[in-house]
Each structure stands twice: as C-alpha cells, then as structure tokens.
Amino acid sequence: MASTALISNRNDVLAKDPEDDSKPRRLTYKNVEGPDKEILEKLYLYKNALIEVFPGSILIPPGFKEVGERILDLKVRQDDTWVISYPRTGSTWTQELVWLLGNNLNFEAAESIQHQRAPLLEMSALMSNEGDIMGFLDNFGNSVDIVDNMPSPRFIKTHLPWHLLPRQMETVKPKIIYVARNPKDMCVSYYHYCCLVHRMTGNSFEEFCNLFLRSRTPMGSFWEHVFQFWERRHEPNILFLKYEDMKRDLQKEIKNVANFMGMKISEEDVLRLEEYLSFGSMQKNPAVNLQPLMSTLRGNDYMGAQDRPNFIRKGKVGDWKNYMTPELATKFDKWIADNIHGTDLSFD
Ligand code: A3P
Numbered sequence: 001m002a003s004t005a006l007i008s009n010r011n012d013v014l015a016k017d018p019e020d021d022s023k024p025r026r027l028t029y030k031n032v033e034g035p036d037k038e039i040l041e042k043l044y045l046y047k048n049a050l051i052e053v054f055p056g057s058i059l060i061p062p063g064f065k066e067v068g069e070r071i072l073d074l075k076v077r078q079d080d081t082w083v084i085s086y087p088r089t090g091s092t093w094t095q096e097l098v099w100l101l102g103n104n105l106n107f108e109a110a111e112s113i114q115h116q117r118a119p120l121l122e123m124s125a126l127m128s129n130e131g132d133i134m135g136f137l138d139n140f141g142n143s144v145d146i147v148d149n150m151p152s153p154r155f156i157k158t159h160l161p162w163h164l165l166p167r168q169m170e171t172v173k174p175k176i177i178y179v180a181r182n183p184k185d186m187c188v189s190y191y192h193y194c195c196l197v198h199r200m201t202g203n204s205f206e207e208f209c210n211l212f213l214r215s216r217t218p219m220g221s222f223w224e225h226v227f228q229f230w231e232r233r234h235e236p237n238i239l240f241l242k243y244e245d246m247k248r249d250l251q252k253e254i255k256n257v258a259n260f261m262g263m264k265i266s267e268e269d270v271l272r273l274e275e276y277l278s279f280g281s282m283q284k285n286p287a288v289n290l291q292p293l294m295s296t297l298r299g300n301d302y303m304g305a306q307d308r309p310n311f312i313r314k315g316k317v318g319d320w321k322n323y324m325t326p327e328l329a330t331k332f333d334k335w336i337a338d339n340i341h342g343t344d345l346s347f348d
Pocket of ligand 1: 085086087088089090091092093185188189190192277278279280282311312313314315316319
C-alpha cells in the first residue's frame with residue numbers, strides 16, 4: 001500500500017467540489033446494493049442497516065446522513081483533545097486515561113458516564129438503528145450538538161476515518177491521540193461488539209471477517225484509517241499508540257501520554273492510574289461500559305453478570321486464536337503482510 005498517497009487523497013477527495021471548485025466538496029450517500037446488501041441483511045435485524053458514504057465508500061448506519069456534513073463543518077478548538085481510532089482498538093481505555101490526565105486525576109468526576117464527559121462524536125449516527133427503537137437517543141441528545149456546545153477544554157472521541165473528520169482538524173491542529181490494535185484481535189472484538197450492541201446475528205463470525213477484510217464493515221478500510229495517522233505520527237499534535245504496548249507496559253504508556261499532554265506526573269499517580277485502568281477495574285466500572293445503552297437494550301441487570309458478553313469483554317492480546325480457523329488466520333496474515341509491505345508499521 002502506498003500510504004503516502006492516502007494522505008494527499010484526503011485533500012483530493014474533500015478539499016474541492018469537482019463541480020464548483022470554489023466550494024468544499026459535499027458528501028453523498030447510496031444504499032448498499034449487490035451481494036453485500038444480501039450479506040448485511042442476513043447479519044443485521046434491519047433492512048438498510050448500513051448506507052454507503054462518498055467519497056471513501058464508507059459503510060455506516062443511516063443516521064450519519066443527519067450529521068455527516070455537520071461534522072465536516074464542525075468548529076475545532078485549539079484546546080480540544082481527540083481520541084481517534086478504528087472501533088474496538090481500546091479507545092474507551094485510552095479515553096479514560098486521557099480524560100483523567102486532562103482533568104487533574106479527578107476520579108470522583110470520572111464516575112459520570114464517559115460518553116457525557118468525552119462524547120463519541122458520531123454516537124447518534126452509530127446508534128440510529130437501535131436508538132429510534134429504544135428511545136436511547138432521546139435521553140442523550142444529538143452527539144454532534146453535545147460536542148458543539150461543550151465548554152472548553154473538550155475531550156472528544158471518534159471512530160471516523162480522517163477524511164470524514166471536521167475540515168478544521170487540518171488547520172487548527174488540536175491534540176490527537178490515535179490508538180491502533182492488531183487487526184486480528186480487533187476484528188474478533190468488533191464482531192462481538194456488533195452482536196452485543198447492534199444485535200447482529202450469531203454464527204456469522206467468518207462472514208463478518210470477510211466483510212472486514214474487504215473494508216465493508218462500518219468505518220471502512222482499516223488500513224486507510226490507520227495509515228492516515230501513522231503517516232502523521234511525527235506531527236507535534238499527534239500521538240500514535242498501540243493497544244499491545246498498553247497491555248505490555250501500561251505505566252510506560254501512561255507516562256508517554258502525560259508527556260504528550262504536557263503534564264508532569266508523579267510515580268504515585270502513575271500507580272493510581274494503573275490500578276484504575278486495569279482490566280478488572282474497568283470491566284466493573286459502569287461509567288465506561290455503555291451502561292445506559294446496555295440497560296436499555298438488554299435490561300437493568302445485564303451488566304453485572306459475568307457469564308454474559310460485556311462491552312469491556314476480555315482485554316487480551318491474541319484472543320483471535322480462540323476464534324479463527326488456521327485458514328482464516330492465514331488469510332488475515334497475508335492481508336496484513338500485503339498492506340504493511342514497504343511501510344514501517346507493524347503489529348505484535
Ligand atoms: P476485547 O473485546 O478484545 O476484550 P473500544 O473501547 O475501542 O471499543 O475497544 C474495546 C476493546 O478494548 C475490548 O477488547 C475491551 O475489552 C478492551 N479494553 C477496554 N478496557 C480495557 C482495559 N482496561 N485493559 C485491556 N483491554 C481493555
């Protein structure tokens with residue numbers, strides 16, 4: 001993959017409207033057609049569960065139509081801190097670290113739901129299939145409005161690819177912490193998340209993986225997502241993290257993030273954060289487990305039960321070995337090798 005080509009790609013695809021180059025290009029949408037339509041209808045409970053956004057050909061729930069343009073035009077602030085990632089790479093974990101560092105380690109304030117403190121920008125769109133049914137969105141409000149109206153300094157999370165982010169990201173250059181994860185583990189985690197939250201039907205793991213390998217899962221191409229940030233990782237406002245590094249040495253990554261955020265942190269605070277951010281403690285923490293959504297979708301007593309899948313699920317490196325056949329793992333390995341060939345990106 002010629003990753004540098006991807007960087008200029010965003011400028012090409014979004015900077016100008018091809019029909020009127022005095023205007024920024026706008027987004028267009030299409031229903032998914034052909035064999036993918038059939039596969040998606042089998043996997044999801046609803047028809048047209050995903051639509052296709054252009055440019056970029058990104059699949060996403062249809063509520064994105066209401067917010068896509070607004071997101072492109074959203075005002076970015078210099079003192080924003082953005083956590084950005086492909087889904088299921090450890091963004092909730094990273095966000096909790098970033099929010100606490102940016103808020104003086106205020107563990108008491110961190111007891112409120114993470115989405116209220118550090119909203120997922122496109123949450124309203126992602127939950128548009130579920131939210132309409134369950135009234136969830138009425139309780140939370142439009143996530144783009146929430147971000148737009150938040151007082152500074154804002155902490156924001158997003159899974160959108162670079163070219164669907166606000167245009168001002170390029171010029172205002174807020175702090176960006178990007179987190180990436182080995183795509184085999186990430187895809188396993190994504191599959192479980194889609195079954196849990198988006199009520200995708202079970203026994204479709206291989207089908208889901210094949211969609212992912214063809215960039216036909218929500219948020220599109222994993223590689224385009226990652227390389228847009230990997231190639232920018234030396235810019236002073238961008239920090240590139242890997243899930244596996246956080247698992248290997250969380251203390252080191254806590255110090256790394258603190259340093260990036262311009263903060264001095266004592267050894268004692270590193271230890272407090274390490275304990276708070278441990279898998280066991282995060283899995284029990286209702287503030288970071290999508291609890292309001294889980295209660296609405298699955299019932300009030302859902303979260304406590306250990307025998308059920310949780311939003312914060314296993315937290316392991318190498319869990320793909322429990323799910324992928326040797327053939328599927330080989331297919332992933334080849335796909336990874338083909339895409340990182342000639343770049344200096346690697347995954348454990
Ligand atoms: P698994 O499904 O493999 O367990 P995101 O927040 O971007 O949706 O990512 C979710 C993944 O991060 C899940 O992976 C989740 O368990 C993992 N995760 C969340 N908190 C964690 C922690 N404290 N330690 C390790 N992994 C964590």
